[in-house]
Amino acid sequence: MSASKRAGENRDGEKRGYHHGNLAEALVQAALDLIAKVGPAGFSFAEVTRAVGVSPAAPYRHFKDREALMAAIASRGFDKFAEALAKAWKDGKPDALSAFKNVGQAYLAFARKEPAYFAAMFEARLSPGSTRELTQATERAFGVLRQACDALIEGLPDGKRPPSLMMALHVWTMSHGIASLFGRGDAARRAIPMTPEELLEANILIYLDGLGLSDN
Amino acid sequence: MSASKRAGENRDGEKRGYHHGNLAEALVQAALDLIAKVGPAGFSFAEVTRAVGVSPAAPYRHFKDREALMAAIASRGFDKFAEALAKAWKDGKPDALSAFKNVGQAYLAFARKEPAYFAAMFEARLSPGSTRELTQATERAFGVLRQACDALIEGLPDGKRPPSLMMALHVWTMSHGIASLFGRGDAARRAIPMTPEELLEANILIYLDGLGLSDN
DNA sequence: TGAATAATGTTACTACCATTCACATGGGTA
DNA sequence: TACCCATGTGAATGGTAGTAACATTATTCA
Numbered sequence: 241m242s243a244s245k246r247a248g249e250n251r252d253g254e255k256r257g258y259h260h261g262n263l264a265e266a267l268v269q270a271a272l273d274l275i276a277k278v279g280p281a282g283f284s285f286a287e288v289t290r291a292v293g294v295s296p297a298a299p300y301r302h303f304k305d306r307e308a309l310m311a312a313i314a315s316r317g318f319d320k321f322a323e324a325l326a327k328a329w330k331d332g333k334p335d336a337l338s339a340f341k342n343v344g345q346a347y348l349a350f351a352r353k354e355p356a357y358f359a360a361m362f363e364a365r366l367s368p369g370s371t372r373e374l375t376q377a378t379e380r381a382f383g384v385l386r387q388a389c390d391a392l393i394e395g396l397p398d399g400k401r402p403p404s405l406m407m408a409l410h411v412w413t414m415s416h417g418i419a420s421l422f423g424r425g426d427a428a429r430r431a432i433p434m435t436p437e438e439l440l441e442a443n444i445l446i447y448l449d450g451l452g453l454s455d456n
Numbered sequence: 457m458s459a460s461k462r463a464g465e466n467r468d469g470e471k472r473g474y475h476h477g478n479l480a481e482a483l484v485q486a487a488l489d490l491i492a493k494v495g496p497a498g499f500s501f502a503e504v505t506r507a508v509g510v511s512p513a514a515p516y517r518h519f520k521d522r523e524a525l526m527a528a529i530a531s532r533g534f535d536k537f538a539e540a541l542a543k544a545w546k547d548g549k550p551d552a553l554s555a556f557k558n559v560g561q562a563y564l565a566f567a568r569k570e571p572a573y574f575a576a577m578f579e580a581r582l583s584p585g586s587t588r589e590l591t592q593a594t595e596r597a598f599g600v601l602r603q604a605c606d607a608l609i610e611g612l613p614d615g616k617r618p619p620s621l622m623m624a625l626h627v628w629t630m631s632h633g634i635a636s637l638f639g640r641g642d643a644a645r646r647a648i649p650m651t652p653e654e655l656l657e658a659n660i661l662i663y664l665d666g667l668g669l670s671d672n
Numbered sequence: 673t674g675a676a677t678a679a680t681g682t683t684a685c686t687a688c689c690a691t692t693c694a695c696a697t698g699g700g701t702a
Numbered sequence: 703t704a705c706c707c708a709t710g711t712g713a714a715t716g717g718t719a720g721t722a723a724c725a726t727t728a729t730t731c732a
Contacts, residue, residue, distance in 0.1 A: 449666035510682090690715100
């Protein structure tokens with residue numbers, strides 16, 4: 241059996257009408273599958289169309305070009321990301337500190353469980369302001385971080401309270417550094433004698449200690 | 457004037473013999489120029505050959521494929537990187553703490569001043585153990601970080617001394633996170649109200665505080 | 673010195689890709 | 703019902719990675 245497809249059939253050879261019905265969505269899903277396998281730069285637009293069973297020209301009715309598809313995926317990724325972080329934060333329950341650590345862990349969990357989104361978000365070399373949706377979704381995700389920081393430092397005396405924006409950026413970069421370098425099983429740049437989760441938890445604890453927010 | 461080149465001429469139209477003389481090196485340099493302009497995924501192998509003025513098939517005598525060229529560049533990048541970090545560390549002079557902060561700043565400076573190498577090293581999606589040279593050069597760079605950590609925590613009492621490997625990983629990921637997200641002027645994922653250098657210095661100071669290594 | 677040989681570059685080719693254009697289809701609406 | 707327009711098709715353009723057979727030059731060694 242050859243793997244080639246005829247137009248008018250999807251990847252399983254099922255027939256469909258001349259019109260797909262929900263091509264934009266199908267393209268996004270197929271692209272996610274491919275990104276998970278070979279990274280955001282490792283697959284072709286044409287491959288996506290074959291997976292979906294349409295002609296190579298079809299996507300252009302829905303996305304200006306290959307990058308527009310990537311931006312759509314990244315934008316959706318940031319939405320899911322914000323959602324995952326917010327869920328981990330859980331309004332600071334049961335207590336601010338452990339909820340805070342959960343947010344950091346959720347960052348790693350997202351990188352691990354949604355490598356395709358993560359790659360589209362951070363490794364697709366999208367021009368930053370690529371899309372309004374992308375920018376907004378990014379800010380939503382960052383907002384969760386910022387909110388968690390605000391809650392956590394609320395109790396600190398005025399003189400010892402760090403700017404929450406800076407703190408949020410620190411947490412973001414610590415999480416992101418670990419996720420980028422060690423977060424996805426195979427692509428790690430170096431073997432480490434602990435899990436990324438442990439590494440991040442220790443990093444955040446030491447950092448919070450430095451801010452005078454230690455547990456004990 | 458068309459920009460097209462004939463074989464046997466380099467980018468300035470100078471003649472050369474049938475043999476280039478130092479093609480491998482010229483390819484690396486031309487690739488670095490292109491990476492600086494358009495990123496590691498944004499240029500074609502063929503473009504490199506045109507810049508150098510050889511036929512599209514010529515590079516294959518020196519590099520197995522496009523990825524092999526990227527690996528060579530990344531490997532050389534890690535060499536320069538290790539050198540830059542070591543120079544910043546300067547054997548812990550004038551004192552361990554300020555030398556340590558210099559190492560962190562050197563990380564950012566490298567990302568800023570050598571975006572092409574940085575991109576090849578961290579954003580080219582090279583399979584990690586791609587080359588023996590690449591692995592070794594990576595370890596050399598990390599070794600400088602580790603050495604600096606060792607020196608810095610030497611004075612701490614046994615019970616309070618963190619594993620230097622973990623500490624080195626933390627410094628690496630903090631630096632890398634900032635460099636990735638904010639380190640190169642245009643590609644920043646979000647505007648921030650301070651320089652990446654300030655952000656990193658604050659992050660490292662807070663972290664060291666948390667370890668009980670504060671200045672005062 | 674003068675082959676023989678190895679190294680390095682070229683041309684020509686295959687197979688694939690992104691994107692565009694003119695055209696085909698058929699769902700939705702007046 | 704008839705038309706329009708969103709959506710999909712096929713074919714064409716011009717680009718890319720990589721390979722193979724051939725050309726040229728550098729190197730070796732008899």
